[in-house]
Structure formats: structure tokens, C-alpha cells
Amino acid sequence: MKDLKNFIKPVLFLTLGLLLLSLVRNVDFISMMTKIQNNIQEGLQVVKVTDEKSEINDENLTIKFKVPSIHYDNKDVEKSINSYIKKNIKEYINIQRQINKMNTYSEKRAINISYNVVFEDENIINIIIEKNTTWGEKDYRLEKDSYVFNLKSGERVYLDEFLKGNEDYSRVITETIQKGITEKHPLYSNLNIDKNTNYYIEDRYINIYFNPYKQSQDDTQYEFKIPYDVFKNKIEAFNNFFFSFC
Numbered sequence: 254m255k256d257l258k259n260f261i262k263p264v265l266f267l268t269l270g271l272l273l274l275s276l277v278r279n280v281d282f283i284s285m286m287t288k289i290q291n292n293i294q295e296g297l298q299v300v301k302v303t304d305e306k307s308e309i310n311d312e313n314l315t316i317k318f319k320v321p322s323i324h325y326d327n328k329d330v331e332k333s334i335n336s337y338i339k340k341n342i343k344e345y346i347n348i349q350r351q352i353n354k355m356n357t358y359s360e361k362r363a364i365n366i367s368y369n370v371v372f373e374d375e376n377i378i379n380i381i382i383e384k385n386t387t388w389g390e391k392d393y394r395l396e397k398d399s400y401v402f403n404l405k406s407g408e409r410v411y412l413d414e415f416l417k418g419n420e421d422y423s424r425v426i427t428e429t430i431q432k433g434i435t436e437k438h439p440l441y442s443n444l445n446i447d448k449n450t451n452y453y454i455e456d457r458y459i460n461i462y463f464n465p466y467k468q469s470q471d472d473t474q475y476e477f478k479i480p481y482d483v484f485k486n487k488i489e490a491f492n493n494f495f496f497s498f499c
Contacts, residue, residue: 300325300378300404302370309346314353316346318366321380325404333407334378338400342366342382362388371399372454377410378402379454395467399453413448415459418486423447425484426461430477439473457481459488 301324309316320342325331349364365385372379382398401410416422423446434441440463452459455478462476481488 299375300370300373302380304368309350311350311353313359313361314350314364315361316349316364316366318342318346318364319368320366321368321370321382323378327404327407330402330404330407334402337402337409338380338382341398345384360388362386372401376404377454378404381453392469393467394465394469396464397451397453397462397466399451399462401452401454411448412446412450412452415452415454416484416488419484422484426450426479429479429483430461433477434474440475 302321303324304319304321306317306319308318320339322335323331325334345366353362363386365387367383367385369381369383370378371381379399379401382400384396384398385393386395387393401415402408403410413422419425426446427444430444431441436442446461451462451464453462454460458478458480460476460478464475466475
């Protein structure tokens with residue numbers, strides 16, 4: 254009987270193992286890990302973002318916009334960031350209304366202004382304002398303004414500061430982009446990378462882009478991924494740090 258028990262035990266464990274394996278095969282691990290990652294990120298968020306929606310209707314011009322408002326423990330930082338973003342959106346809207354008033358468009362135009370929070374940690378937040386203009390049947394122009402803010406000071410973080418310690422960042426970015434495009438590309442000899450160059454943060458990359466970001470009848474690439482590891486000094490902003498070693 255003892256020998257029988259000793260034989261049954263490993264068979265039982267093997268059967269249970271095979272049963273678990275068959276169940277595990279039906280699990281979408283990527284989906285599961287994504288959900289876990291999202292839950293962790295939500296728990297780590299230090300800034301709450303809400304928005305204010307509004308609409309302006311002029312002759313031949315409609316502007317719909319969502320203006321983000323951050324809510325943060327440091328009220329001075331909160332005020333500084335909100336004022337900066339609102340001021341820039343307001344200026345853009347006023348310019349578009351003035352252009353329309355001076356040269357009323359032959360076709361009705363619609364401008365939709367929205368936003369996305371693409372990166373956030375305890376030190377910085379990266380908000381992208383998207384301005385999508387449409388007219389006619391299929392014509393459009395998409396522009397993006399990326400704002401990276403220091404959550405300690407409320408100041409905007411320009412490209413040179415984000416890449417602090419990498420004084421050759423302009424050359425490195427230029428060469429990295431040129432390796433991925435041909436000399437016929439309109440930007441090949443006109444990249445002119447400096448502190449004011451548009452960028453936004455992604456896991457292990459910064460994305461360099463140029464406006465208009467996208468437009469009808471033009472499929473030219475105007476956004477370029479620059480891996481952190483092309484720079485000689487370490488870039489500290491690593492999103493999804495819990496999974497950075499996966």
C-alpha cells in the first residue's frame with residue numbers, strides 16, 4: 254500500500270501540473286501584465302488631471318477645445334503649470350480667430366484642441382496638446398505642442414535640460430535621425446536641433462517631432478524615436494520602471 258501511495262503522489266502532482274498548464278495556456282499574459290502595469294501606474298500617479306471643455310463658433314470657423322487642469326499638492330506648481338498651458342492655448346485660439354476675421358476662409362474650418370498625458374512620475378509630467386484642423390472633404394493638418402514640466406519647480410523642461418550632461422545632444426540626435434531617412438527627406442539638412450526642438454517622453458525613448466506633425470496629401474515622416482542609450486550620460490526619466498528589466 255505504501256508503494257502504491259508513493260506511486261500515486263507523483264502521478265497526482267503531474268496531473269495537476271498538466272491541468273494548470275492547460276489553463277495557463279489560455280491566459281493572455283500580455284493583457285494580464287498590461288492590466289497589472291496600469292494598476293501600478295495609477296497607484297503611482299501624483300498629479301490628477303481634469304479638463305474644461307468649450308466651443309467657439311465664428312463665421313466659417315468652429316473651435317472646440319479641452320483645456321487640461323492639473324491638481325497637485327504644491328499649489329504654486331499647480332498654478333504655474335495651469336497658467337502656462339492655458340495662456341498658450343488662448344494665444345493660439347486668438348491668432349486663429351484673427352486670421353479667420355482678416356481672411357474669411359472660403360471653406361468652413363473646424364479646429365479641435367485636445368490633450369494627452371504621455372508621461373508622469375514624481376519629478377516631471379509631460380502633456381501633449383493636439384490641434385487638429387479640418388476643412389473640405391478630407392483635408393486636415395495636425396500640430397502638437399509637447400510640454401514637459403518639473404513638478405518641483407513648475408518650470409518647463411526644455412530639451413537641453415532634459416538631456417543634461419549630454420552637451421553633444423544636438424549632434425547625436427541629428428546623426429540618429431539622418432541614419433533613418435534619405436537625403437531627399439526635407440529635414441535631412443535642416444534638422445537644427447536645439448533646446449526648443451519639440452520632444453515628448455516614451456519608455457526608453459524620447460520622440461523628436463516637427464510641425465505640422467501630419468497633414469493631408471503628405472505622408473512624410475516628421476517624428477523620430479531616439480533611444481536613451483545613444484547618449485553618453487544616463488537619462489534619468491524611465492517610465493514603467495517596474496517593468497524596465499523585463
